[in-house]
Amino acid sequence: MAIKSVLKEELANSLRMQKRYEKELSKLPQGSINKRNIKGHEYYYLVYRENGKFKAVYKGKSVSDSVLKKYSQAKELRSKYRKAISQLKKQIRYLKGALRGKEEI
Amino acid sequence: MEKKKYSLCLEVLRRMKKEGILDKVMLVGSWCVFLYEDYFEKKGLLPPLRTRDLEFLIPVPLKLERNTDLFELIKDLGFVLDYKGEQGYIIFQHPDLILEFLVPARGRETNKPFNIDQLSINAQALRFMDALARAPIQMLFGDIKVTIPHPADFALHKLLIAKRRKQKAKAEKDRIQAVALLMALNNHDEIETVRSVYQAMPKSWQKTIKRELLDLGEEKVFNLFNQT
Numbered sequence: 001m002a003i004k005s006v007l008k009e010e011l012a013n014s015l016r017m018q019k020r021y022e023k024e025l026s027k028l029p030q031g032s033i034n035k036r037n038i039k040g041h042e043y044y045y046l047v048y049r050e051n052g053k054f055k056a057v058y059k060g061k062s063v064s065d066s067v068l069k070k071y072s073q074a075k076e077l078r079s080k081y082r083k084a085i086s087q088l089k090k091q092i093r094y095l096k097g098a099l100r101g102k103e104e105i
Numbered sequence: 106m107e108k109k110k111y112s113l114c115l116e117v118l119r120r121m122k123k124e125g126i127l128d129k130v131m132l133v134g135s136w137c138v139f140l141y142e143d144y145f146e147k148k149g150l151l152p153p154l155r156t157r158d159l160e161f162l163i164p165v166p167l168k169l170e171r172n173t174d175l176f177e178l179i180k181d182l183g184f185v186l187d188y189k190g191e192q193g194y195i196i197f198q199h200p201d202l203i204l205e206f207l208v209p210a211r212g213r214e215t216n217k218p219f220n221i222d223q224l225s226i227n228a229q230a231l232r233f234m235d236a237l238a239r240a241p242i243q244m245l246f247g248d249i250k251v252t253i254p255h256p257a258d259f260a261l262h263k264l265l266i267a268k269r270r271k272q273k274a275k276a277e278k279d280r281i282q283a284v285a286l287l288m289a290l291n292n293h294d295e296i297e298t299v300r301s302v303y304q305a306m307p308k309s310w311q312k313t314i315k316r317e318l319l320d321l322g323e324e325k326v327f328n329l330f331n332q333t
Contacts, residue, residue, distance in 0.1 A: 005274030013157070016187070017198045024185045073181075080183035087200040 004099065011095040018088045025081045028074045031055075033063055046071075110201040114159060115247045117179055117204070122249055124173045126224065130252070133207065133237055134160035137253045138282060140244040144256060145289045160205045162234055167223050175224040179204075192216045194229045209234035232269070236262050236310075239302065257299045260286035264317040265310055284323055291329050299330040 031048025034056070044059040059067075114136070121127040132140075136159055176186050176197060184197040184204070195218070197204040206228035208219045218227035237254040244253055254262070263283035270276035290299055303311060318327040 005272065006278075009272070009274075010157075013198075013203070014200070017185070017200065020185045020187050020198060076181065077183075080181075081185075084183050084185075084200050091200065 007095055007098055011092065011099065014088050014091045014095065018085060018092065021081050021085050021088065025078065025085070028078050028081075029071060031071070032075050033059065033068055033071045107201070110157070111247075113182065113199065113201050115249065116182060117159070117202070118246055118249045118251060120178050121175075124178060125170050126173060126175070127249070127251065129164065129167060129169060131162040131164075131238060131241055132160070132246075132251045132253050133162045133234075133259075134158055134205075135278075135282075136160075137259055138286075140246060140251070140253055141256050141259070141286065141289070143244060144242070145293055147289065157199075157201060157203045158205055159202055160207055162207050162209070162237060163221055163224075163228055164238070165208050165211070165219070167221060169223045172223045172225075175226055177225075189229075192218055192229075193227070194218050195226045205229070207231050207234060209238070233262055233265050233310075236265065236306075255298070255302075256286050256290055257295065257302050260284075260290065261299070261302060261306070261314055264314045267317055268313065280317065280321055284318075284321065284326055287326050287329065296329050303330050 031046050034045050034047050036043050036045060041061070043061060044063045045056040046059050047054070047056045049055065118127055121130075176184070176195075179197065182199065184199045184202075187196050187198050188194065189196045189205070195206065206221070206224075206226055208221070208228045208230050210230035210232045214232070215230065217230075219230045220227050237258050239258050240255045241252045242255050243250050245251075253259075260283045263279040263286075267276040267279040267283075270279065287296075287299060290296055303314065306314075315327060315331070318324065
């Protein structure tokens with residue numbers, strides 16, 4: 001019985017955490033900054049996907065370090081958050097399965 | 106313990122150490138049990154029923170050389186900041202680990218979060234936490250020295266708070282851990298320490314501990330440190 005209660009708590013935690021990660025993910029700036037070399041000149045583009053289509057928005061011949069840092073940090077966090085969500089989904093599936101089981105835990 | 110969880114925990118501790126935070130706080134909660142296995146040089150001391158919670162007891166006042174935004178320090182490891190319960194206690198969540206912060210409750214009982222500006226967090230004030238800080242010990246977590254309560258304090262504290270737990274399962278876990286630790290302390294020739302800690306406690310605390318052990322049918326364990 002103690003294990004079942006712990007599993008229930010873990011399930012509630014995981015569900016809550018999943019929502020929190022999804023919220024944080026939605027707050028991150030979309031896309032990443034790409035540098036393109038066209039005829040010997042450098043140009044910066046913000047690239048992202050919208051409705052399954054690839055988009056590139058011209059940002060100028062130079063972009064400040066703070067903007068580059070912002071997008072690179074967002075990219076890193078996005079990858080970590082997505083990984084966390086995927087891990088949480090697996091945990092949730094497992095915990096739901098364990099709690100649904102007929103055998104006494 | 107899962108390797109991922111262990112590595113993440115180690116990295117959090119390493120960063121806290123680097124900022125001079127870890128030396129000022131104490132690791133409490135079920136992770137201590139993992140370290141007690143080293144203390145008693147015995148694996149499988151307790152059932153491996155462990156949650157993801159990594160709890161830190163923060164002294165009041167907290168004296169740090171410099172202020173650190175604790176969340177910013179570990180955010181890139183994939184943690185998200187969340188608020189627990191209606192009171193809004195800050196917790197840092199990760200699928201493998203949940204960081205929680207506690208302070209000893211003093212004065213009138215309140216649920217209000219206690220602000221710790223030096224770390225840009227708040228903490229939950231809990232009763233009896235001072236009992237954990239009587240004679241802390243240092244153990245190695247990987248290559249990091251962490252401060253944890255002496256197992257005697259930890260065990261008696263578990264018995265003290267078991268009845269105050271809202272969740273029965275947690276109370277049950279507290280009792281199981283406490284009895285296992287008391288027996289380990291006896292086998293480790295440290296029952297004298299338990300006795301002196303128990304004797305120094307207020308009578309009402311002693312009564313609670315005695316009642317807990319007798320209700321569990323662990324009279325023998327109680328007699329180990331009750332005998333004079």
